[in-house]
Amino acid sequence: MSVQSKLLETAMDPDKRRRALLIAAGGVAAVAVAQWMALRKSQKTHHKLEKEDSVASDGTPKKNKKKAFDPQFLKQLKELLKIMVPGIFSKEAGIIGMHSVILMCRTFLTIYVAQLEGSMVQSIVEKDVLQFVLHLIKWILVALPATFVNSMIRFFESYLGLAFRTRLTKHAYQQYFSDQTYYAVSNLDTRLQNADQCLTEDITMFSQSVAHLYSHLTKPVLDIALITFTLLKLAVQRGTGQSTFLPTCMAILAVSMTAKILKAVSPRFGHMVAEEAKRKGHLRYLHSRIITNSEEIAFYGGHQAEYKQLDGAFNSLYQQMMLIFKKRIPYIMIEQFLMKYVWSGTGMVMIALPILAAEYADDEKSTKLEDLPDHGVSERTRGYATAKTLLFNSADAVERLMTSYKEVTELAGYTGRVHEMFKVFDDAKKGIYQRQLVSGGAVEGQRGERFDTSRIEGVITDSETDEIVLNSVPIVTPNGDVVVKNMSLTITPGMHVLITGPNGCGKSSLFRILGGLWPVYRGHLEKPVSDRMYYIPQRPYMTLGTLRDQVIYPDTVVQMRRRGITDQDLMIMLRIVHLEHIVEREGGWDAQNDWMDVLSGGEKQRMGMARVFYHRPKYALLDECTSAVSIDVEGSIYQAIKDNGITLLTVTHRPSLWKFHTHLLQYDGEGGYKVSSLNEKTIGERMSYSEEKQQLERQLAEVPRWKERLQEVCQLLGDEDHLNMTLDTDDSE
Numbered sequence: 042m043s044v045q046s047k048l049l050e051t052a053m054d055p056d057k058r059r060r061a062l063l064i065a066a067g068g069v070a071a072v073a074v075a076q077w078m079a080l081r082k083s084q085k086t087h088h089k090l091e092k093e094d095s096v097a098s099d100g101t102p103k104k105n106k107k108k109a110f111d112p113q114f115l116k117q118l119k120e121l122l123k124i125m126v127p128g129i130f131s132k133e134a135g136i137i138g139m140h141s142v143i144l145m146c147r148t149f150l151t152i153y154v155a156q157l158e159g160s161m162v163q164s165i166v167e168k169d170v171l172q173f174v175l176h177l178i179k180w181i182l183v184a185l186p187a188t189f190v191n192s193m194i195r196f197f198e199s200y201l202g203l204a205f206r207t208r209l210t211k212h213a214y215q216q217y218f219s220d221q222t223y224y225a226v227s228n229l230d231t232r233l234q235n236a237d238q239c240l241t242e243d244i245t246m247f248s249q250s251v252a253h254l255y256s257h258l259t260k261p262v263l264d265i266a267l268i269t270f271t272l273l274k275l276a277v278q279r280g281t282g283q284s285t286f287l288p289t290c291m292a293i294l295a296v297s298m299t300a301k302i303l304k305a306v307s308p309r310f311g312h313m314v315a316e317e318a319k320r321k322g323h324l325r326y327l328h329s330r331i332i333t334n335s336e337e338i339a340f341y342g343g344h345q346a347e348y349k350q351l352d353g354a355f356n357s358l359y360q361q362m363m364l365i366f367k368k369r370i371p372y373i374m375i376e377q378f379l380m381k382y383v384w385s386g387t388g389m390v391m392i393a394l395p396i397l398a399a400e401y402a403d404d405e406k407s408t409k410l411e412d413l414p415d416h417g418v419s420e421r422t423r424g425y426a427t428a429k430t431l432l433f434n435s436a437d438a439v440e441r442l443m444t445s446y447k448e449v450t451e452l453a454g455y456t457g458r459v460h461e462m463f464k465v466f467d468d469a470k471k472g473i474y475q476r477q478l479v480s481g482g483a484v485e486g487q488r489g490e491r492f493d494t495s496r497i498e499g500v501i502t503d504s505e506t507d508e509i510v511l512n513s514v515p516i517v518t519p520n521g522d523v524v525v526k527n528m529s530l531t532i533t534p535g536m537h538v539l540i541t542g543p544n545g546c547g548k549s550s551l552f553r554i555l556g557g558l559w560p561v562y563r564g565h566l567e568k569p570v571s572d573r574m575y576y577i578p579q580r581p582y583m584t585l586g587t588l589r590d591q592v593i594y595p596d597t598v599v600q601m602r603r604r605g606i607t608d609q610d611l612m613i614m615l616r617i618v619h620l621e622h623i624v625e626r627e628g629g630w631d632a633q634n635d636w637m638d639v640l641s642g643g644e645k646q647r648m649g650m651a652r653v654f655y656h657r658p659k660y661a662l663l664d665e666c667t668s669a670v671s672i673d674v675e676g677s678i679y680q681a682i683k684d685n686g687i688t689l690l691t692v693t694h695r696p697s698l699w700k701f702h703t704h705l706l707q708y709d710g711e712g713g714y715k716v717s718s719l720n721e722k723t724i725g726e727r728m729s730y731s732e733e734k735q736q737l738e739r740q741l742a743e744v745p746r747w748k749e750r751l752q753e754v755c756q757l758l759g760d761e762d763h764l765n766m767t768l769d770t771d772d773s774e
Contacts, residue, residue: 114453117460124212124463125205125251133204140197141259147190148263154183194256202252209244209459216466224558225469229519232465232475235322237329239462243318247455254452257445299379306375307450308368315454317365320358327354472497472560474519492517492562499561507569507659508533509555514564516550524550526712527564534659537689539699539719542708548692551706552576552662575658577666581649583636588627591636592651606655614654617681618647619674643669650678653687663691672697 126133157179164172217223217240226233233239331338331347338347468474474494492515499514509532516525524547532538540548553559555568556576568574584594592611593601608630615621623644624630640648646669653661661682667675672695679701682689689702699705699719707715 114456117456118452121209121247121456121460121463122251125208125248127208133201133208136197136201136204137255140194140201140256143190143193143197144256144260145263145267147187147194147260148267150183150187150190151264152267154180154187157183194260198252198256201255202249205251206245206248209248210240213240213244213462213466216463216470220470221557222466222469225474226465228558229560230465230469230474233462235319235326236462238318238322238325239458242321243455243458243462246318247452247459250448250452250455254445254448257448295383299383302379303372303376306372308372310365310368310450310454312454313361313365313368314451315457317358317361318454318458320354320361324351324354324358327351474560492521492523494519494521494560494562497560497562499563500565501557501561502565502567504567504569506533507573508567509569509660510565510567512565512567514554514561514566516547516554517559517562518547518550519559522547523712525708525714528714530706530716532660532688532690534688536704537683537702538691538704538706539702540690540692540706540708541694543710546708546710548708549664552664552690552692555662569659572656573659574662575653575656575660576662577649577653577664579646579665579668581645581652581666583640583645583648585635586633587630588624588632588634588636589630591648593655594652596655611655614651617654618651618678620644620647620651641669643671646670647674647678650682653682654685657685658687660688660690663689663693665692665694667693668695676701 126137128134157176161173161176161180164176217226217236223236226236327347327350331351338344494517504510509530511528511530514528515523516528517523528551540551542548550559554561554566555574557571582594584590589598589601589608589611592614593606596604611630612621612624615624623640627634627639637645646666649666667678670678675695676697679689679698683701691698691702702719705717705719707717709715
């Protein structure tokens with residue numbers, strides 16, 4: 042008897058068909074149980090291997106390595122899920138609920154379509170044209186809700202990913218822009234090299250991966266549960282049949298062996314994806330550096346050097362992506378071999394076992410085809426076709442569950458990146474920084490001892506009298522270089538301080554301490570609140586927006602109106618800094634442009650000075666902010682600032698600004714400092730010393746040329762003995 046005949050006989054025989062239904066239901070249930078057991082065993086094995094990896098053969102602890110999938114990943118994912126879904130009544134929870142309902146509807150439609158397919162087969166066997174046409178109409182009609190449900194599944198998956206991304210991005214922005222975290226993570230901490238990469242691409246990929254994985258896992262679980270229930274219900278309605286022990290064991294064995302083999306051959310996709318994201322971020326970082334410093338690179342002719350760095354970074358990314366592609370080739374081959382062919386063969390054996398066994402055990406009970414009424418044949422054929430379709434759908438669901446492992450490992454990579462970003466943000470808000478120092482340890486350097494920046498013990502309080510008081514405060518860079526070992530200084534309103542010192546001694550460091558950008562590692566700092574101090578750097582930042590926005594930055598137009606300031610007032614401020622002409626030149630206050638490129642260097646510096654008159658702080662922290670401004674315009678601006686009752690704290694090399702200050706803070710470049718008063722007498726003396734210094738420097742620059750001329754004259758006179766004696770005297774000196 043052929044296999045086709047045996048299959049048809051089974052479809053007609055009630056006992057055999059009940060047995061087949063039970064086998065199908067038992068197989069599906071066994072697959073679900075086997076999948077759960079395989080995942081549990083995989084986690085236990087991973088815990089054991091993780092403990093073994095933490096200890097070397099000699100008993101010493103090993104350096105922890107990043108795992109692709111471990112309990113740390115689950116902990117990180119849980120913390121991020123609390124951000125993405127803050128409560129059961131949140132918008133995200135509602136989207137998840139609607140998505141789950143749509144997935145359940147899709148499963149019910151799958152079962153209904155399978156039953157409808159069986160009914161169509163029944164009408165064909167019965168040769169009932171009317172019933173076939175009616176079932177065909179139902180088939181066409183059910184396509185409308187089925188296609189709608191499929192579209193809604195994709196919509197809600199995308200919508201859920203967008204909702205997760207929105208929640209994470211807003212939370213990240215709040216963390217990033219609070220307490221000047223954006224400055225700290227870029228300048229005081231080295232763990233987060235590419236904040237822009239994490240805030241954009243990493244959050245996007247993580248959100249999409251979570252939403253896709255939820256849909257990819259939920260639907261197969263629903264399919265397995267509901268299809269198993271449907272098959273068992275159909276089997277119970279037709280009797281208990283024989284035991285399904287052997288097919289169940291086969292299903293468990295096939296799924297368990299597949300899970301074990303795939304786990305053994307699966308590469309560390311999570312680690313590799315995280316490394317790929319890191320290299321992408323480095324490539325983007327190099328591009329942003331070139332855009333930011335394009336003028337300097339062009340002047341130096343450094344395009345070849347920058348090209349080599351970009352090419353090297355891209356090649357590194359290329360190699361990492363190729364590594365992932367190559368690793369996936371054997372994994373996908375093994376995965377497809379096991380799930381497509383081994384599982385299909387196992388399913389064929391499960392279906393064939395009762396038929397082959399029935400050939401010998403049930404010959405005397407066999408019901409011949411010609412003895413059965415047509416209705417019985419068609420009814421049994423319908424049930425068999427329905428069970429077969431449901432069994433295929435359940436097998437496909439189990440396959441999707443098995444293949445989701447590599448997606449989970451890839452999600453682990455994105456989870457680690459995003460979680461690390463939030464951890465760095467949180468540490469920065471607490472004043473906890475990790476930085477790779479140029480040289481570690483407490484060693485003597487050019488400016489004294491290397492300061493321990495791991496502990497922040499300084500105290501900062503607000504001054505009620507608007508005084509700046511430093512009591513035993515070290516001025517230390519984030520890298521641990523000591524600018525001033527121990528500074529004690531009091532600056533009162535009206536005490537205009539000029540800050541000088543050797544090149545590279547850190548003259549601007551005091552401003553970063555006062556602005557809260559650098560920590561106070563020791564001592565006590567008392568200073569006015571932040572809005573009473575305004576900092577103007579050498580290269581003022583021009584924001585995106587209108588010409589008006591450049592003057593009032595960082596205020597908005599609404600805030601400007603609340604302060605009672607009009608455009609006429611802004612024009613007066615621009616007139617003070619000699620910029621009133623640009624309003625007409627650029628087309629009015631509402632003109633928008635790329636002001637970093639439109640304004641010249643001197644215009645940008647004067648625009649920065651105009652902001653001082655707008656904000657009217659108690660202290661103006663001026664960091665060589667008029668180096669591109671002519672001396673006469675610079676003098677009028679400084680005098681106007683003093684006339685408005687604003688105290689000057691100025692870093693400059695120009696002697697022409699001494700007369701606008703009352704005190705001098707001078708760094709020696711070796712960790713020390715000196716504070717002295719400035720008056721007309723001292724300013725005159727310093728001006729004369731400055732002029733004498735410049736004259737001596739010019740004369741010393743001419744010495745090599747004079748020596749060369751002297752040598753030529755002595756050779757012409759033949760007085761080489763006098764020349765040698767002169768050179769020997771110079772060498773001895």
